[in-house]
Amino acid sequence: MRVAFQGEYGAYSHAAILMHFGEDAGIRTVPCRSFAELFAAVDAGEAEFGMVPVENSLGGAVTGINDLLLNYDFKASAEILYPVRHNLVVVRPPEGSPREAITHVRSHPQALEQCREYLARQSLVPVDWYDTAGAAKSLVEEPAPGTAALSSRIAADTWDLEIVDSDVADGPGNLTRFLLIGHETAERTEDSKTSVLFAVPDQPGGLVKALQVFSDRDINLTNISSFPRRNRRWNYVFFMEFLGHVEDPTVSEAVTQLLVNTAFLKLLGSFPRAPEPDDLSPGRIPGLGK
Template sequence: MLPIENSLAGSVHQAYDLLLERDLRVWGEVILRVRHALLAPAGTTLADVRQVRSHPQALAQCAGYLARHGLEPVPAYDTAGAARELAENPEPGVAAIASALAGQRYGLTVLAHGIEDYPWNYTRFFVLGHEDPPRAEHNKTSVVFAVRHAPGALYACLGEFAQRGINLTKIESRPRRNRPWHYIFYLDFEGHWQDPDCEKALIGLLRRAVFVKMLGSYPADRGRSREEREA
């Protein structure tokens, strides 16, 4: 699974770049509640800790806790990796942010549970594969596209979806690496590419955009919408 965005800290840009560069299909999405724990080698107390290592997203999600305790955030490649590295190479005054399960797996002590700043903290993951998944009752589709550098170009592309009543759930811009100050757009919308209206909208997008890559149509995780309705 690939973490793609967090409800508080935003998108994981490296993940979007990976989707553009690799020949992978989105097989599904999973939305999980994030519960962070502060982990340290056995015998460490909270008063001993001076520095905390984790993925930048996790550090951002726990920024308030770190500030209140005067702890220095240090970026690492990922949360579980930070816990594993700390277990294999313990350093005085250093802790990691990861799940309590990671602490259990690597033999670290949980100094504090639930240190994320907000309880409504969710991370969305893409399940990746090399083939298209079976069609489900509720689907989403993800595409990436680029437009002409001209007035109204993006508006015209998005209009293909608006005029057919297709709900866009996300749009994200990223720089085009081979063209400074030009951008590509990642778009998620409700529906399957084989739905008649979705198919027509994608044909319109192909006609108007200068580049289109289909990332996949996949079963939607309905959990976040349900949580939001209950909030």
């Protein structure tokens, strides 16, 4: 089985694949430079699944994903909660030489945002990079004076980098939520979650009317966010998740009514609800021995 992810080996998406399937499952991971490349790889059959981040507990929604979920005909079949541990890493100085002062830090914009207060306290200048593991790799392949990176411990080990400071995110319990996307659907479970995309008619009370179908049936909404439709100015699409499986009678009834109350509706899928990690102590990644 092949699973695509955005970034270099050692990226958090890569680590989430290993945590979900197990390090010894024989999964072939397919690195992609961008989310668009990841979706295209799954669509072309170069990978059966893709591991995509959709939300972080500190930084919020991951930008650029919802448009791709809207434009590709994929299903979400699993949810993964991955404990993120950002580390400040540098190239090891020659033995006996002092480490140079750090002035700039490379990383993915999401990682930089999650460590914004830390960087400000240290007077470090953030530098956007396409990937956390890619930022770590760049310290070796594209070195610059006074430059460090924010990355996982796996990426630091991969590129033999020195960890100057560990677990530097601005808040405790930093979790990124991933969805496993592809053409397969998940089996029904008693503790499921469902994801949908929809737009409402441009009329007063359109969104209220759409959401009322869940309130009327005591269905708990766990996430709702909006993003602009690229082909319609000032028109928005909503990404929403709620508890329950689409095959549950009450949920099925709600989704049917939602279809009536919306301009369009896309069902991304129902999947087992991910458990919260048992141990969020600094440095420990469940399932990876880190």
